[in-house]
């Protein structure tokens with residue numbers, strides 16, 4: 001199967017992604033092979049508030065990278081909510097202009113969590129696109145909550161897309177989005193206030209603490225609908241690729257993913273033990289605290 005992927009055939013890739021999405025148990029034993037077959041594609045997360053123009057920007061970036069001779073993979077991650085199906089369909093239509101291009105592979109993914117949550121589903125799907133030789137691999141996700149921040153952490157480079165009428169940049173910081181931003185795109189550059197929003201963001205980043213202050217993410221102004229600023233954004237993303245592959249950054253990502261894997265696996269195993277029901281009941285009756293309960297389940 002990995003050979004078929006490496007040969008660039010679309011159908012085996014599409015079938016594998018369906019299995020990943022469904023949490024098919026036959027995917028689990030493939031992971032070592034799939035991971036080893038990685039070809040070093042740049043995994044780029046595109047996140048930000050609803051309607052900021054992520055899909056339009058992804059479409060423009062696809063165009064830019066195709067001009068640079070790259071094969072582009074796109075995953076649009078639906079945070080497991082049936083309410084967002086319409087948005088995902090909208091995304092597909094928005095990206096239609098690339099639908100006939102054999103060197104572009106687009107897929108929207110839901111997660112039912114069986115393989116260990118949305119973050120795990122996403123890295124496994126990204127690994128499949130990587131084995132198939134796509135580079136970059138773009139992952140679009142709505143930056144609205146913790147699970148989306150998790151998805152952003154799967155990416156080597158995370159682009160946070162804001163738009164001026166969203167106004168409140170402080171909101172984005174509260175949502176933890178700026179914490180994961182490697183590059184910020186202030187999109188809808190054709191709207192009044194975009195340059196001002198970019199200036200405000202830069203000023204705010206220069207006074208922030210921690211990682212953000214040491215290496216403030218570049219703030220790019222883009223107009224996804226016209227393509228203005230999109231080449232410069234692609235350049236900024238490519239420039240970050242090197243930083244993302246420094247050993248310390250790679251190690252941070254790896255540690256995070258292994259920790260997630262541990263939590264997911266431990267939970268899956270505990271839930272299938274006989275003691276699960278009675279332990280949960282004991283916590284519900286307040287006879288046992290949740291941490292001690294977890295410890296007991298782990299020790300079994």
Ligand SMILES: Nc1nc2c(ncn2[C@@H]2O[C@H](COP(=O)(O)OP(=O)(O)OP(=O)(O)O)[C@@H](O)[C@H]2O)c(=O)[nH]1
Pocket residue numbers: 049050051052053054055056057087091094142187188189190191222223224225226
């Ligand atoms: N004026 C202007 N409108 C834009 C720009 N980029 C996107 N839009 C419009 O903004 C709306 C939302 O764009 P999408 O690309 O669907 O935004 P999104 O962030 O993917 O939205 P969700 O996936 O629903 O969170 C659409 O009507 C786009 O045409 C831009 O640069 N300028």
Ligand SMILES: [Mg+2]
Pocket residue numbers: 054055056087091140
């Ligand atoms: Mg979208």
